[in-house]
């Protein structure tokens with residue numbers, strides 16, 4: 001599943017390859033609205049941006065193509081727009097013959113065309129600060145956490161607190177910060193919360209680096225390059241710090257992994 005680091009890798013690859021490109025035509029087979037085809041043709045791709053796990057292709061004339069990859073989507077450039085895979089759901093033909101493809105085996109990804117204002121105000125409403133930007137400050141994070149009764153893990157997964165952190169990195173950050181994922185945020189000490197803020201930034205920065213390395217050839221991620229995890233998906237295995245067994249519990253309909261020895 002593409003998490004924030006993978007989405008960032010996808011954006012960087014696109015940004016380098018097609019910023020400034022002219023879109024001749026867009027064909028929507030599935031996963032996209034009719035407006036994508038109507039609005040994209042004839043416009044220039046001015047910028048590729050990311051907000052949380054949302055990808056924003058900024059086109060000329062104040063139009064944005066908004067994409068969410070969900071569970072299995074991918075968005076990448078191909079040398080010839082006609083030579084796409086059978087799982088291509090939206091195909092942009094670029095001047096010069098290249099293509100941008102939204103690919104998704106499971107047909108869960110979503111693409112829409114909106115005005116810049118529409119999508120910006122929608123994402124401003126839904127999403128908290130971007131964890132890899134200057135808007136994510138320690139003071140703001142600690143103040144918000146101190147006022148929250150949400151269990152630590154659910155607080156981190158709530159997009160209005162931090163944009164797009166995701167299940168794996170929320171678990172890893174809480175392990176490194178030695179915080180029990182079940183503990184209400186308001187009961188975690190300010191010192192631990194300040195530590196957690198810095199850990200979120202470093203965990204995500206490391207994860208972006210490994211995702212970018214794994215995405216050297218766009219279209220797929222090499223799993224052997226994946227981020228080294230301490231607790232995620234390691235139920236029953238010994239903790240690398242204290243040797244107690246990693247535990248898995250359900251939280252908010254998803255699995256949380258943690259070490260009951262290290263995380264209090």
Ligand SMILES: [Zn+2]
Pocket residue numbers: 239240241242243244259260261262263
């Ligand atoms: Zn441990």
